[in-house]
Amino acid sequence: MKFWSQYFVPTLKESPADAEIASHKLLVRAGLVRKLGGGLYTYMPLGLRVMQKLTQLCREEIEAGGGIELWMPHVHPVENWEQGPRWAAAREIMFRTDSAGAGKGRSKEPEFVLGPTHEEVITPLVKQEITSYRDLPKNFFQIATKFRNEIRPRFGLMRAREFVMMDAYSFDANDEAAVKSYFAMKSAYEKFFKRVGIQAIAVEADTGVMGGSFSHEFMVPAEIGDDDVIYSESGYAANREKATSALVPKNIADAAPVGAIEEFATPGVVTIAALATAPYNVPGDQQFKTLVYIGDGKPFIVILRGSDELEEAKIGSLGFTVFRPATAEEIEPVLGAKPGSLGAVKGTIKNADALAGVFADHAIRLIGNGTTGANKDGFHLRNINVVRDLAITKFGDFRRVRPGEPCPQSGQPLQVRRGIEVGHIFKLGTKYSEKFGAVYTDDQKQSHLMVMGCFGIGISRTMQAVIEQSHDADGIVWPWNVAPFHVLICLLDPDSADAMNLAKKLATAAETAGADVIIDDRAERPGVKFKDADLIGIPLRVTIGSKGLKEGIVELKARNSKDVAKISLAEIEQRLAAIVNEEKRKAT
RNA sequence: CGGGGUGUAGCUUAGCCUGGUAGAGCGCCUGGUUUGGGACCAGGAGGUCGUAGGUUCGAAUCCUAUCGCCCCGACCA
Numbered sequence: 327m328k329f330w331s332q333y334f335v336p337t338l339k340e341s342p343a344d345a346e347i348a349s350h351k352l353l354v355r356a357g358l359v360r361k362l363g364g365g366l367y368t369y370m371p372l373g374l375r376v377m378q379k380l381t382q383l384c385r386e387e388i389e390a391g392g393g394i395e396l397w398m399p400h401v402h403p404v405e406n407w408e409q410g411p412r413w414a415a416a417r418e419i420m421f422r423t424d425s426a427g428a429g430k431g432r433s434k435e436p437e438f439v440l441g442p443t444h445e446e447v448i449t450p451l452v453k454q455e456i457t458s459y460r461d462l463p464k465n466f467f468q469i470a471t472k473f474r475n476e477i478r479p480r481f482g483l484m485r486a487r488e489f490v491m492m493d494a495y496s497f498d499a500n501d502e503a504a505v506k507s508y509f510a511m512k513s514a515y516e517k518f519f520k521r522v523g524i525q526a527i528a529v530e531a532d533t534g535v536m537g538g539s540f541s542h543e544f545m546v547p548a549e550i551g552d553d554d555v556i557y558s559e560s561g562y563a564a565n566r567e568k569a570t571s572a573l574v575p576k577n578i579a580d581a582a583p584v585g586a587i588e589e590f591a592t593p594g595v596v597t598i599a600a601l602a603t604a605p606y607n608v609p610g611d612q613q614f615k616t617l618v619y620i621g622d623g624k625p626f627i628v629i630l631r632g633s634d635e636l637e638e639a640k641i642g643s644l645g646f647t648v649f650r651p652a653t654a655e656e657i658e659p660v661l662g663a664k665p666g667s668l669g670a671v672k673g674t675i676k677n678a679d680a681l682a683g684v685f686a687d688h689a690i691r692l693i694g695n696g697t698t699g700a701n702k703d704g705f706h707l708r709n710i711n712v713v714r715d716l717a718i719t720k721f722g723d724f725r726r727v728r729p730g731e732p733c734p735q736s737g738q739p740l741q742v743r744r745g746i747e748v749g750h751i752f753k754l755g756t757k758y759s760e761k762f763g764a765v766y767t768d769d770q771k772q773s774h775l776m777v778m779g780c781f782g783i784g785i786s787r788t789m790q791a792v793i794e795q796s797h798d799a800d801g802i803v804w805p806w807n808v809a810p811f812h813v814l815i816c817l818l819d820p821d822s823a824d825a826m827n828l829a830k831k832l833a834t835a836a837e838t839a840g841a842d843v844i845i846d847d848r849a850e851r852p853g854v855k856f857k858d859a860d861l862i863g864i865p866l867r868v869t870i871g872s873k874g875l876k877e878g879i880v881e882l883k884a885r886n887s888k889d890v891a892k893i894s895l896a897e898i899e900q901r902l903a904a905i906v907n908e909e910k911r912k913a914t
Numbered sequence: 915c916g917g918g919g920u921g922u923a924g925c926u927u928a929g930c931c932u933g934g935u936a937g938a939g940c941g942c943c944u945g946g947u948u949u950g951g952g953a954c955c956a957g958g959a960g961g962u963c964g965u966a967g968g969u970u971c972g973a974a975u976c977c978u979a980u981c982g983c984c985c986c987g988a989c990c991a
Contacts, residue, residue, distance in 0.1 A: 338925065338926095338941095340926045340940070343984085363983085364982080364984090412991060416991045418989085418990095419989090419991070443991060476989090477915080477988080477989055478990090852949070853950075854951085855950095855952095856950075857952045869950080
């Protein structure tokens with residue numbers, strides 16, 4: 327048991343000026359964290375207790391799902407990252423350092439990075455240690471600090487530059503086994519979030535180059551979330567980056583040409599909207615929108631309906647390591663016109679050979695014959711037929727889904743809501759094992775690449791997500807399993823030896839039943855103690871007051887209820903133990 | 915990185931527009947009265963007004979630069 331007067335729970339009456347959302351304010355007000363700098367937080371004693379509980383729950387479920395815990399360095403030699411597949415894409419968010427600060431004296435300074443995640447460490451380790459199919463599958467995990475130099479940290483622990491994450495890495499002999507590992511982890515995640523006492527739904531997530539449906543994010547529904555979840559009543563749920571709809575029928579017939587291409591002057595018209603108004607009157611959904619990107623140094627084109635938005639993440643499926651929108655200066659020499667008059671009609675592209683490809687969204691088939699830029703400033707072309715006229719390399723899904731479109735599984739209207747990503751599971755395949763040479767020998771003496779998966783749970787972010795999902799006007803309402811303490815004994819008259827003895831006796835009874843107990847023995851007025859008790863959100867409160875003692879009772883109150891039960895001194899020990907046992911049972 | 919905002923005591927802030935002795939509430943310390951939902955009274959400590967320049971007789975206030983923080987966007991392995 328802990329005594330509040332000797333512990334450290336610095337609660338605040340007022341919200342800090344730099345916190346905007348409820349969970350961030352409560353984190354600080356309840357004395358769980360303090361800020362050092364943007365995205366950098368100290369876990370105060372109470373916050374650390376919550377983190378430790380989350381960590382232990384996570385450890386138990388990941389182990390039950392096949393994980394083996396280890397601990398890797400957070401300082402990584404840069405060579406590991408240079409050898410890996412995503413150095414170019416990841417380096418921007420990595421903290422970089424050298425071995426000795428300034429290190430001016432030496433010509434060659436070893437260089438290090440702080441680990442944002444550990445594929446580049448675990449894969450070489452496994453390559454070194456595992457060479458036989460007999461040692462597979464293996465799934466290693468750690469629960470440790472991660473460093474990411476986020477461009478914009480947000481909302482306290484929600485997106486921090488240093489944070490705590492569980493990261494697991496599975497190694498399997500083949501694809502089938504890797505899928506098995508993947509779903510074992512998915513089920514471990516579901517059990518973990520259930521035990522935490524938080525509603526987290528698995529949604530399909532962007533898989534980048536892998537394709538298929540082998541990435542899921544675990545989302546906590548919340549308005550302040552960073553991600554949009556697209557879902558339908560039928561159970562379909564996907565991150566907007568990944569979501570599709572049944573807007574375009576699967577076997578839509580290609581439209582026949584309606585006539586010869588006609589060029590027409592559109593002076594000053596450089597937007598979809600402008601072309602949609604008089605005198606042109608070409609509706610957005612009859613225009614071809616031509617976007618130019620630079621992928622790994624080469625320009626490429628994406629064609630969408632004028633009325634659609636590009637979902638940039640979906641470009642990831644094209645296989646470029648890094649990509650970005652092209653600038654007007656980069657576009658003109660390739661297409662021959664400035665943005666606003668661009669098109670992908672065969673023969674109009676000034677330097678078609680420079681292009682890495684022309685990728686078209688399926689939805690342009692709905693246009694059939696439409697209008698697009700002429701690659702000549704101030705001119706557009708009409709009667710452009712998708713099949714006959716456009717220089718398409720490949721069709722794909724690149725558009726951003728809109729709410730109301732039919733669900734790809736059930737046809738019901740899609741809906742959207744915000745979510746906080748608290749976990750992500752990913753079937754990696756052989757992307758890393760290839761780079762690092764992680765191979766094993768099978769029972770036929772054949773060498774094969776190991777098939778990998780990687781899995782993450784944001785532990786510190788989950789702490790805040792719990793608060794975001796479970797609080798009221800007075801403070802936090804901790805679910806039993808992650809509460810920093812289960813029972814708060816509110817000692818209104820700490821100077822009374824009888825009251826103190828009773829508090830200790832009840833604390834012992836609750837502890838014996840399996841609860842963590844804190845006794846508020848501060849020399850504060852009752853109002854202060856009650857306010858603080860609600861603020862820090864301990865599930866069970868026992869109030870020992872001199873009035874009650876005269877009547878021979880103490881009071882029992884649950885944080886998530888308004889009811890106050892008066893229990894006689896004769897019964898209280900037993901009742902308290904019984905309630906603790908019941909709460910433990912409910913929380914599993 | 916673009917846009918916006920902001921920086922005054924441990925915390926929340928007023929003052930800035932219109933330059934002239936830096937103010938309040940909370941918290942803290944001392945004493946007293948209180949004691950079941952953030953008590954009251956009296957006294958007290960605590961601020962180079964983010965930093966550096968500049969303008970001025972005089973700068974928290976005006977100007978410039980710079981740094982930090984917050985929000986929106988972009989970005990997000």
